[in-house]
Amino acid sequence: MKRKLExxxxxxxxxxxxxxxxxxxxxxxxxxxxxxxxxxxxxxxxVEINFEENPSLVKLFxxxxxxxxxxxxxxxxxxxxxxxxxxxxxxxxxxxEPYVFESLRYFYEKRPGLHVVAAGSLLEFMLDAxxxxxxxxxxxxxxxxxxxxxxxxxxxxxxxxxxxxxLVEWLGKYQVGEEVPEALHNELSLWFxxxxxxGGMPAAAKAYLEGGxxxxxxxxxxxxxxxxxxxxxxxxxxxxELLQKVFLAVPQMLGKKMIYSHIDREEKSNxxxxxxxxxxxxxxxxxxxxxxxxxxxxxAGADASSFKPLFLxxxxxxxxxxxxxxxxxxxxxxxxxxxxxxxxxxxxxxxxCSGKEYETPTAxxxxxxxxxxxxxxxxxxxxGSDIVPVEVKGGKTGSLKSLNFFLNEKHxxxxxxxxxxxxxxxxxxxxxxxxxxxxxxxxxxxPMYMVCQLKRLVLAAKKGL
Numbered sequence: 181m182k183r184k185l186e187x188x189x190x191x192x193x194x195x196x197x198x199x200x201x202x203x204x205x206x207x208x209x210x211x212x213x214x215x216x217x218x219x220x221x222x223x224x225x226x227v228e229i230n231f232e233e234n235p236s237l238v239k240l241f242x243x244x245x246x247x248x249x250x251x252x253x254x255x256x257x258x259x260x261x262x263x264x265x266x267x268x269x270x271x272x273x274x275x276x277e278p279y280v281f282e283s284l285r286y287f288y289e290k291r292p293g294l295h296v297v298a299a300g301s302l303l304e305f306m307l308d309a310x311x312x313x314x315x316x317x318x319x320x321x322x323x324x325x326x327x328x329x330x331x332x333x334x335x336x337x338x339x340x341x342x343x344x345x346x347l348v349e350w351l352g353k354y355q356v357g358e359e360v361p362e363a364l365h366n367e368l369s370l371w372f373x374x375x376x377x378x379g380g381m382p383a384a385a386k387a388y389l390e391g392g393x394x395x396x397x398x399x400x401x402x403x404x405x406x407x408x409x410x411x412x413x414x415x416x417x418x419x420x421e422l423l424q425k426v427f428l429a430v431p432q433m434l435g436k437k438m439i440y441s442h443i444d445r446e447e448k449s450n451x452x453x454x455x456x457x458x459x460x461x462x463x464x465x466x467x468x469x470x471x472x473x474x475x476x477x478x479x480a481g482a483d484a485s486s487f488k489p490l491f492l493x494x495x496x497x498x499x500x501x502x503x504x505x506x507x508x509x510x511x512x513x514x515x516x517x518x519x520x521x522x523x524x525x526x527x528x529x530x531x532x533c534s535g536k537e538y539e540t541p542t543a544x545x546x547x548x549x550x551x552x553x554x555x556x557x558x559x560x561x562x563x564g565s566d567i568v569p570v571e572v573k574g575g576k577t578g579s580l581k582s583l584n585f586f587l588n589e590k591h592x593x594x595x596x597x598x599x600x601x602x603x604x605x606x607x608x609x610x611x612x613x614x615x616x617x618x619x620x621x622x623x624x625x626x627p628m629y630m631v632c633q634l635k636r637l638v639l640a641a642k643k644g645l
Contacts, residue, residue: 181341183333231280267295334632377503383399426456434497561596596625
């Protein structure tokens with residue numbers, strides 16, 4: 181499966197100011213596969229060291245001299261370790277001794293010509309455990325490493341894996357105002373529905389494309405089980421029972437503000453919060469934090485305690501709440517059957533990783549809780565110097581009361597709506613909010629399947645106004 185991050189890896193390979201790279205992301209999003217494919221296409225030699233499978237190999241890194249380390253690796257694997265020709269891959273780095281992580285600094289300082297990539301799904305837990313136990317700070321090679329983040333397959337990567345490269349190319353060329361032929365709209369809408377229930381976890385997507393819905397469900401179940409089996413690795417202070425409660429609850433709470441008492445009234449909220457934070461460290465869940473949206477950057481003043489949850493993947497979320505794939509796909513207007521929250525998850529997981537590959541994945545919403553004037557906007561994004569509200573509607577229509585309230589409150593003149601209808605641009609419309617205030621704004625409506633093109637299309641639409 182081709183990943184968009186491959187291009188960024190190639191750019192990293194050619195940079196003269198390159199640092200050792202740490203590839204971040206949840207388990208089973210395809211980090212190891214991506215690095216192997218990158219090595220196969222771009223290097224003469226490849227050395228892969230998995231510290232979870234071979235813990236004794238940490239001894240190869242005992243020296244602080246990268247020349248000695250490379251000599252030992254070459255001898256152990258009978259593979260040349262040459263600058264510009266060899267990719268050294270350190271997998272499951274969290275299972276190694278801290279000095280292995282520290283060695284990345286010496287590769288940068290003394291062997292900068294060697295390409296080194298590391299990955300670790302649970303690396304954050306090793307850092308967090310050291311801080312919680314009051315031990316000496318983990319020897320982070322600050323300024324000598326760089327990060328890239330890998331998420332599940334996005335919708336366009338899913339299309340490409342399905343052999344629908346033509347649809348991907350068409351989406352990349354679509355311009356605001358162009359008519360979408362009904363045949364293309366129907367085809368893309370069908371693949372969108374398939375993505376919702378299959379999701380972007382590579383193993384589930386591959387199983388669906390090769391073996392059908394039942395095989396995809398089997399893989400989804402295995403992935404969720406693996407997530408659960410990882411709980412004991414979250415640190416000795418992690419409460420497995422609470423982790424399980426939160427893990428099972430999040431797919432049921434999509435699109436809603438997180439209120440811990442709704443999970444279990446008998447548990448203390450601060451303990452539930454700690455459990456959520458542990459799951460967030462593993463990147464199984466994420467926070468869509470409330471932002472006051474008073475200006476750029478969009479995250480300025482964001483409140484981490486007021487948020488809506490996202491699950492790792494929309495397909496896993498569907499599976500976790502018991503939505504069967506075949507029933508989901510057979511519904512003629514499936515979005516009317518209380519599936520709006522699933523669409524919000526779909527858009528959210530795409531927005532989460534819509535920034536630069538080296539930026540920590542983030543997403544924001546806007547929540548106003550006031551008697552007689554409460555309102556909520558699903559997502560808030562930044563486009564140039566503008567704040568742009570984004571609403572997600574499960575059907576072709578839906579109320580925009582909260583959006584209208586936000587536009588009046590923040591004096592915005594542009595908004596985005598995702599739904600399942602054809603794209604459109606409503607220019608300079610006058611609307612009133614729940615308090616009777618009126619404002620004029622332009623509304624870009626996009627079908628869900630254009631989510632990967634959001635930022636490009638927003639810029640184009642604003643430019644054309």
